[in-house]
Amino acid sequence: MRFSRWRTEMVTCIACGNRLSRADLREYDKYGNRWDREGKSFEYLCKPCDRDRCRADRAGLEDQLIALEAGEHSQETFLRRYQCVLERKRLEGP
Ligand SMILES: [Zn+2]
Numbered sequence: 001m002r003f004s005r006w007r008t009e010m011v012t013c014i015a016c017g018n019r020l021s022r023a024d025l026r027e028y029d030k031y032g033n034r035w036d037r038e039g040k041s042f043e044y045l046c047k048p049c050d051r052d053r054c055r056a057d058r059a060g061l062e063d064q065l066i067a068l069e070a071g072e073h074s075q076e077t078f079l080r081r082y083q084c085v086l087e088r089k090r091l092e093g094p
Pocket residue numbers: 013014015016017018045046047048049050
């Protein structure tokens with residue numbers, strides 16, 4: 001059944017890299033409109049990361065992700081680059 005396959009598919013959280021059942025992750029659409037699904041692949045956030053995301057200052061985040069070419073590279077490459085940016089921000093301060 002399609003639905004049960006959907007629930008058991010394993011996907012990776014784009015923020016922490018944990019692999020979880022897709023049913024336990026939230027869809028994250030970097031284009032901001034998850035209902036417009038044409039030609040898109042979605043990314044996923046686990047619930048703790050999704051909560052963090054809501055609290056975090058998102059100003060410039062989308063630009064940042066696009067600058068990092070999120071989705072154009074392997075998960076590993078992207079996470080490394082993103083972590084690097086976060087580290088740089090942390091060192092620079094607010
Ligand atoms: Zn996560």
